Structures are given as structure tokens and as C-alpha cells.
Amino acid sequence: MKKRNLSYLIIVALTIVFSMGFMPQVSMAEYPTKPVSFLIPFGVGGSADLMGRALAAGAKDTLGQPIVPINRPGAGGGIMYTALNASKADGYSVGWNSTSILTTTNIGNVPFKYTDFENVCRIGYTAMPIAVREDAPWNTLKELIAYAKNNPGKIKIGNAGTGSGTHLTAVMLEKVTDIQVVHVPLGAKRRVPSCLGGEVQVICVPLPEAAPQCLGGQMRLLAVSTANRDPKFPEVPTMKELGYPVVMDLFRGISVPKGTPQNVIQKLVVAFEKGSQDEGFKKIADKKGFNISFQGHDAFEAYLIEQNKNVVESLKLGGLIK
Amino acid sequence: MSGPIFSALFDVLQYQNIFAVMFGVIFGLFIGSTPGLTISLGMVLLLPLTFKMPAVTAVCLLLGLYASGMTGGSISAILLNIPGTPSASATAIDGYAMTQKGKAGPALGTAVVSSFFGGIFGLVCLSLASPLIAKVALRFGAPELFALVLMGLTLICSFGQASIIKALISGVLGLIIMTAGLDPMMGTPRFTFGSVDLQAGISFLPAMIGLFAIPQIILGLSNKIRVIPAYGSRIERILPRFRDLVKLLKTMLIGAGIGTGIGAIPGAGGPIAVFLSYDYARKTSRNSREFGSGTLEGVAAPESANNAVAGGALIPMLTLGIPGDPITAILLGALIIQGLIPGPMLFIQSAQFVYSVFWAFLLANLMNLCLTLSTIRLWVGVLKVPQRILLPIILTLCVVGTFALRNTFFDTGVMLCFGLLAYAMKKYGFPVVPMLLAIILGPQLEEHLRMSLIIAQGDPMIFVKHPISLVFILIAVGSFVSPLIRRRKKVSVDDDECRIDTPR
Numbered sequence: 001m002k003k004r005n006l007s008y009l010i011i012v013a014l015t016i017v018f019s020m021g022f023m024p025q026v027s028m029a030e031y032p033t034k035p036v037s038f039l040i041p042f043g044v045g046g047s048a049d050l051m052g053r054a055l056a057a058g059a060k061d062t063l064g065q066p067i068v069p070i071n072r073p074g075a076g077g078g079i080m081y082t083a084l085n086a087s088k089a090d091g092y093s094v095g096w097n098s099t100s101i102l103t104t105t106n107i108g109n110v111p112f113k114y115t116d117f118e119n120v121c122r123i124g125y126t127a128m129p130i131a132v133r134e135d136a137p138w139n140t141l142k143e144l145i146a147y148a149k150n151n152p153g154k155i156k157i158g159n160a161g162t163g164s165g166t167h168l169t170a171v172m173l174e175k176v177t178d179i180q181v182v183h184v185p186l187g188a189k190r191r192v193p194s195c196l197g198g199e200v201q202v203i204c205v206p207l208p209e210a211a212p213q214c215l216g217g218q219m220r221l222l223a224v225s226t227a228n229r230d231p232k233f234p235e236v237p238t239m240k241e242l243g244y245p246v247v248m249d250l251f252r253g254i255s256v257p258k259g260t261p262q263n264v265i266q267k268l269v270v271a272f273e274k275g276s277q278d279e280g281f282k283k284i285a286d287k288k289g290f291n292i293s294f295q296g297h298d299a300f301e302a303y304l305i306e307q308n309k310n311v312v313e314s315l316k317l318g319g320l321i322k
Numbered sequence: 323m324s325g326p327i328f329s330a331l332f333d334v335l336q337y338q339n340i341f342a343v344m345f346g347v348i349f350g351l352f353i354g355s356t357p358g359l360t361i362s363l364g365m366v367l368l369l370p371l372t373f374k375m376p377a378v379t380a381v382c383l384l385l386g387l388y389a390s391g392m393t394g395g396s397i398s399a400i401l402l403n404i405p406g407t408p409s410a411s412a413t414a415i416d417g418y419a420m421t422q423k424g425k426a427g428p429a430l431g432t433a434v435v436s437s438f439f440g441g442i443f444g445l446v447c448l449s450l451a452s453p454l455i456a457k458v459a460l461r462f463g464a465p466e467l468f469a470l471v472l473m474g475l476t477l478i479c480s481f482g483q484a485s486i487i488k489a490l491i492s493g494v495l496g497l498i499i500m501t502a503g504l505d506p507m508m509g510t511p512r513f514t515f516g517s518v519d520l521q522a523g524i525s526f527l528p529a530m531i532g533l534f535a536i537p538q539i540i541l542g543l544s545n546k547i548r549v550i551p552a553y554g555s556r557i558e559r560i561l562p563r564f565r566d567l568v569k570l571l572k573t574m575l576i577g578a579g580i581g582t583g584i585g586a587i588p589g590a591g592g593p594i595a596v597f598l599s600y601d602y603a604r605k606t607s608r609n610s611r612e613f614g615s616g617t618l619e620g621v622a623a624p625e626s627a628n629n630a631v632a633g634g635a636l637i638p639m640l641t642l643g644i645p646g647d648p649i650t651a652i653l654l655g656a657l658i659i660q661g662l663i664p665g666p667m668l669f670i671q672s673a674q675f676v677y678s679v680f681w682a683f684l685l686a687n688l689m690n691l692c693l694t695l696s697t698i699r700l701w702v703g704v705l706k707v708p709q710r711i712l713l714p715i716i717l718t719l720c721v722v723g724t725f726a727l728r729n730t731f732f733d734t735g736v737m738l739c740f741g742l743l744a745y746a747m748k749k750y751g752f753p754v755v756p757m758l759l760a761i762i763l764g765p766q767l768e769e770h771l772r773m774s775l776i777i778a779q780g781d782p783m784i785f786v787k788h789p790i791s792l793v794f795i796l797i798a799v800g801s802f803v804s805p806l807i808r809r810r811k812k813v814s815v816d817d818d819e820c821r822i823d824t825p826r
Binding site for chain 1: 508518519
């Protein structure tokens with residue numbers, strides 16, 4: 001009996017000692033002291049989701065706390081950005097953004113701009129190519145444009161949805177080449193089947209969505225929308241080098257609410273840079289045809305200004321905003 | 323030819339693969355039978371585990387989950403009238419009616435066996451006729467899909483035996499509710515009242531859970547009816563009789579055929595397949611009047627269909643690299659991460675792997691059959707739990723499940739609103755299935771209609787010019803008109819009955 005009392009006493013004493021030992025640490029603790037929510041703007045299983053989850057897994061060790069992926073899909077990303085905008089600026093709500101942060105905010109369905117966030121860093125980007133079926137009569141983008149010029153309204157270009165990056169790329173191409181095409185907002189599910197089935201002759205899609213069909217010899221890429229050629233498809237020219245001034249990236253990066261302390265932002269930059277070099281993330285990015293190209297806080301903000309100009313211009317050209 | 327087939331079989335029969343299938347099946351049963359936890363979510367949870375596995379093991383795990391998730395959804399549909407997955411919603415109609423009659427065992431047994439049948443039928447089509455089916459599936463453009471969905475919507479009439487007017491009101495109300503959110507073509511907000519949550523629209527999963535589960539809970543708690551039928555300590559029969567199964571063969575074939583076909587069409591989806599096969603099975607059945615009151619046929623048709631959808635959806639994924647449904651989309655992602663690129667080259671470059679997928683799918687269905695059949699006694703045991711304990715647990719699961727869908731209580735609110743609506747509807751004799759159909763099909767109907775018109779540049783003749791769409795539209799018109807004609811006939815034959823009928 002006595003022995004047991006003694007052991008209780010020791011346990012209590014030890015508990016007190018340890019908790020006192022930890023106490024100062026807790027009160028002076030630096031960010032992060034609890035798990036960080038990682039908001040994904042699209043549904044489970046898509047490219048954004050798979051890469052976001054891998055990135056979160058790769059960044060958590062550097063950050064020192066779990067990074068918990070939470071899907072907030074809907075309204076082309078608008079749901080997630082709204083939730084992020086309403087979160088506390090304490091660094092515990094982190095958004096996995098994409099070009100959608102520019103498109104949703106400019107179309108005006110949400111009452112804020114991309115500048116209402118601290119845009120922490122860019123992880124990388126992918127191209128939005130113009131693709132046709134293998135047996136299409138056009139071998140180059142030039143031939144397609146020439147055909148479209150002679151047959152206004154005959155070419156149908158499928159995209160992922162009105163106001164999405166793929167739609168805007170097609171609109172830009174239409175306007176700079178002065179052709180008339182029909183834009184078909186096929187959505188994510190039906191854009192590739194619709195082209196394979198011949199319902200539309202041309203599609204503009206994120207590169208990863210068409211890559212399997214291109215490698216499998218069912219589809220061909222005529223041009224990519226990025227400033228440089230894509231490392232996976234080095235033989236495909238960019239629209240810019242063909243003489244069409246269209247540059248549009250599908251980028252992905254990190255945003256947090258405005259007012260998040262600078263030291264927190266710096267920690268996130270470091271953690272996610274490390275995460276972008278994680279083997280698991282690199283593997284998925286490679287398979288998804290996503291080019292890892294990290295940009296820190298300042299570089300990313302500058303990059304967004306330039307990308308935003310393109311988005312606003314093409315939205316105006318497409319008559320989606322005034 | 324036979325070399326790679328058999329070496330693929332040996333690949334699959336490694337102990338770690340069998341273990342993976344088993345784990346997938348058990349996990350799938352849990353995910354599938356819990357309302358709100360979807361098969362897609364289960365797949366994403368398992369996906370990181372597959373990165374470090376060999377490709378065959380990964381496929382075994384995910385296919386096990388896929389096969390049993392579909393069956394698991396039906397367990398809660400049959401026992402509690404709460405479908406665990408959208409593809410199980412048609413099963414609830416006759417399955418729950420059987421449970422109320424005290425025949426939960428045979429209903430579950432039939433569901434499991436017809437699931438197996440559907441899965442195997444899908445697999446046979448997948449392995450023998452993939453390229454052909456894929457070719458036909460690609461012909462389904464926007465007008466064809468519109469006509470298919472329209473055909474699905476006319477089923478509303480079939481669920482309005484009591485009163486066609488009430489069924490139509492219920493359906494149209496559902497269609498109106500689903501117009502809230504961003505317009506699918508232009509992205510213009512409609513009926514959103516400035517709420518961003520409403521911009522994403524009403525998602526049909528919370529709506530479905532609300533429509534089915536909440537009225538059950540309210541009725542149960544108000545002690546008006548015993549929602550969970552009292553179950554004697556003795557469970558008479560679990561396995562359906564062999565001769566019953568033989569009688570169901572035609573029904574299962576119909577269900578499996580429709581399921582495989584619709585599964586192969588990218589963007590059509592499982593729920594429409596189960597309702598179409600339920601309806602078609604009823605129309606071709608000799609005792610069609612008994613449908614809805616708890617027949618084995620009413621369970622077998624949608625159950626064989628929803629597991630056949632899995633085989634069907636794999637067809638365009640493997641042959642063209644296009645997923646047939648959201649679940650195969652995740653599967654496709656898993657294969658790509660494994661370095662395999664589905665499409666015609668897969669059959670040439672990695673033929674052995676393709677055969678492994680077939681064997682894995684067979685193994686998954688077998689394992690699902692064995693594990694589910696052997697645990698039916700356990701599942702039926704749920705009915706022995708007193709109502710006052712079971713109902714709060716179900717309510718908790720519904721709240722957690724709807725929250726987990728998109729991590730927002732907005733969806734939980736949607737579920738509760740639909741639940742109250744459904745309770746009121748039940749009270750005043752409005753059927754809820756037409757509303758569910760409208761909720762599932764409404765957004766698709768609008769999307770495909772408007773897409774067709776964009777493609778045709780405003781010419782509505784596109785629906786008539788495309789032969790497939792014309793056929794579906796004619797069937798749709800037929801099934802809409804035929805009950806009216808039948809009614810007319812009845813009226814002229816029996817005037818007295820007409821007079822009694824009119825106040826309805």
C-alpha cells in the first residue's frame with residue numbers, strides 16, 4: 001500500500017516538474033504550434049487534389065506540424081478562396097491556389113481580388129495546349145488557323161468551362177488571329193472524350209489531361225500556351241514562337257489571408273519549397289506533366305501581376321467582363 | 323496468347339495481393355454502407371498507400387474497394403432505407419420494403435449475389451468487347467447524353483402510381499431547386515442570394531441523405547411507426563433459394579447489361595443506370611405490379627446494374643485513357659502515378675498488366691461475394707439494436723458524413739432542409755423518389771441540353787438528326803404517354819372507377 005502511494009507521489013511530482021519545464025516553451029512558442037489546414041479548391045482525386053496532398057505530405061516535416069488537406073470544391077475555386085479570405089490571418093489556414101485565383105476573382109462572382117491574399121509562393125506550372133485528334137487534317141497550328149479563317153464558325157474548341165484558363169487561352173488565340181470559332185464549355189469530365197468522339201475538332205485542356213492520349217497516339221498537340229516549350233513534349237512549339245502573342249500558364253502555388261505575419265509567411269515559403277523537392281511530390285508532378293518551378297513571395301507576387309494582366313485582357317476580349 | 327494471361331493470374335495470386343483485395347473489400351464495405359462516405363473518398367484515402375506498392379497490388383486494393391463499396395451502399399439501403407451511395411438509391415425501394423416484411427436476409431443475399439453477377443458480367447464485357455464498346459461509348463456526345471438523361475427523367479411517371487400529379491410536382495420541385503448555383507455554361511450566379519456556398523449549388527449527396535434518412539428518424543422518434551422492423555431472434559433464411567436465383571436470371575441480365583453500357587459512357591454515371599434498369603426490369607416483368615412492395619426482382623435489377631457499372635467504367639479507362647466515372651478517374655490517376663499510361667498502347671506494351679487488372683477484378687468480386695455473404699448475419703443483426711439507440715447513431719453518421727463531403731456545415735444544413743421537406747412530402751403523400759431523380763438528373767439535363775445547342779449553334783434539330791438521341795427521345799416520349807393512354811383506356815372501360823379516380 002505504501003509503495004503504491006509513493007509511486008503515485010512520484011508520478012504527480014514528475015508531472016508537475018515536466019509541465020513546468022514545458023510551460024515557458026508553450027507560452028513563447030513560435031508558429032506553428034498546431035496542425036495547419038491546407039485548403040484544396042477542387043474535388044478529391046483530381047490533379048489539384050493529388051498534387052496538393054503530396055505537397056502537404058512533403059512540407060509537413062519542415063514545418064514541424066501536420067498539414068491537413070481539406071477539399072473545398074465548387075464555383076471554379078470560388079468556394080475555397082471565399083473560405084480562405086474569411087479565415088484568420090494566423091497562418092493556420094493555407095490555400096493551394098491555381099490560375100483560378102485570378103479567373104474567379106476577376107469574373108466578379110466573389111467580392112475580393114487576388115491582391116486580398118498574401119500570395120506566398122509558386123510551386124510550378126503546366127501548359128494549356130491546343131490538341132486535335134490524331135486523324136485531324138491539320139498538322140500545324142498555322143494550318144488550323146488558316147482553315148478557321150476560311151470557314152468562320154466551323155471550328156469548335158472545347159474547354160474546361162467558361163472563364164477557366166483553358167477557355168481564356170482559346171479566346172486569346174481566337175482574337176489575336178482574328179478567326180471565329182465556337183467555344184464549347186465541355187467541363188472537366190467530357191473534354192477529352194468529346195474530342196476523341198469528334199464532337200469538337202479541337203480542345204484546349206491542361207496538358208496532363210491530354211498527355212495519356214498524346215503518348216498513346218490518339219491525339220496530337222499543335223501548340224502549348226506557356227512561354228517556353230514543355231520538357232515532356234519538346235517538339236511542340238509555343239504559340240508565342242509561332243507568332244501568336246498568347247502566354248497563359250496553369251500555375252499552382254500557396255496563398256494565405258492578407259495580414260498574415262511576415263515571419264509566418266517566411267516559414268511557409270521555406271516549408272513548401274522543401275515540399276516541392278520532396279520525392280513523393282516530384283514523382284506525382286512528373287507523372288502529371290507539371291513543371292516544378294519554385295518562386296518565393298516577391299517573385300510570385302510579381303508573376304501574378306503579369307499573369308493577371310493576361311487574364312483580364314482575355315476576359316475582356318471574350319466579353320466576360322467589361 | 324495464353325502465356326501472359328496465366329502469368330498475370332500468378333501475379334495476382336501473390337499473398338500480398340490477396341491481402342490487398344481483402345483489405346480493400348472490408349474497407350469498401352465500411353465506406354459504402356456509411357451514408358456520406360463515398361467510394362471516391364475511400365479511394366483517395368487509400369491512394370497514398372498505393373504509391374509505394376507494385377502496380378498490381380495497388381490495383382487489387384482499389385478494385386476491392388470499388389466492388390464492395392457498391393455492395394456496401396446497398397446494405398444500409400436495404401436495412402434502413404438509407405442508401406450509403408447514390409448508386410444504391412434504387413435498391414432502397416424494394417429492399418427496404420422486404421426488410422419491413424421481415425425478409426431482410428433474402429433481400430441482402432439477393433443483393434450480394436446479383437452484385438456478383440453484375441460485376442462478372444461487366445468483367446466479361448470488359449475483357450471480350452472492350453474496343454467495340456469503347457467505340458460506341460465515344461459516340462455519346464452532348465445530344466445523346468441529353469436524350470439519355472431525358473429518358474431517365476421520364477421514370478418520374480413510373481414512380482407515381484398513387485398520383486401522377488404528385489409525382490410530377492415532386493420532380494419539378496427538385497428540378498427547380500437544382501437550378502440554384504452557378505449556371506453550368508456561363509458561370510452566372512442564379513438564386514444564390516449573395517451566398518458563395520449556394521454558388522457551388524446544392525450537391526445531391528446531402529440532398530439524398532436528407533430525403534431518405536431524416537424522415538425515417540423523425541417517424542421513428544415520434545413513435546408512430548417502428549421504422550426498424552422488429553426482428554425475431556431467429557433469422558430464417560439468409561441465402562436466397564437457388565431456384566429463386568434462376569428466376570432472377572433475366573432481371574440480372576437486364577440490370578448488368580444496362581449497367582455495363584451506361585458505365586462505359588463517360589459522364590453518364592451509376593445512379594441513372596440503376597434507375598433505368600429498375601424501371602426496365604419492372605416493365606418486362608410478369609409481376610410488375612409487385613415492384614415497390616418488396617420483390618426480389620426489384621433488388622436484383624439495380625444491384626446487378628451498379629456493380630456492372632464498375633466493369634463498364636473500366637472499359638473507356640483502359641482502352642482510351644478516359645475515366646467513365648469519378649471513381650475510375652481516381653483509379654486512372656493511380657495507374658499514371660505507377661507509370662502506366664492507359665490507352666491502346668497499354669494493351670500492346672503491358673498486356674500482362676491488363677490481364678492482371680481483369681484477374682484482380684474477378685478476385686475483388688469473388689472476395690466481395692464471400693466476405694459479404696458470410697457476414698450477412700452480422701449486418702442483419704443491426705436490426706436487433708433498439709430503435710432508440712440506432713436512430714441517434716444514424717443521425718450522427720448523417721451529420722458527420724454530410725460535413726465530411728466538402729468540410730462544410732452548409733451541406734449538413736442542406737441535408738436537414740431536404741429531410742424536413744421529405745417528411746412533409748411523406749405526410750401528404752408525395753413520393754420522394756421523383757425528387758431524387760430530378761436532383762440527380764436535373765443539372766445533367768440542363769448541361770447537355772445547352773451544350774448540344776452550343777454545338778449545333780442554336781439548332782434544336784440536332785436531337786433528331788443524331789440517331790441514338792432520336793431513339794432515346796422516342797422511348798422517353800413513349801414512357802411518358804403510355805401511362806396516360808392506359809389510364810384513358812381504363813376510364814372508358816370502367817366508368818365507375820373513373821368517378822372514384824377523379825378526386826385524386
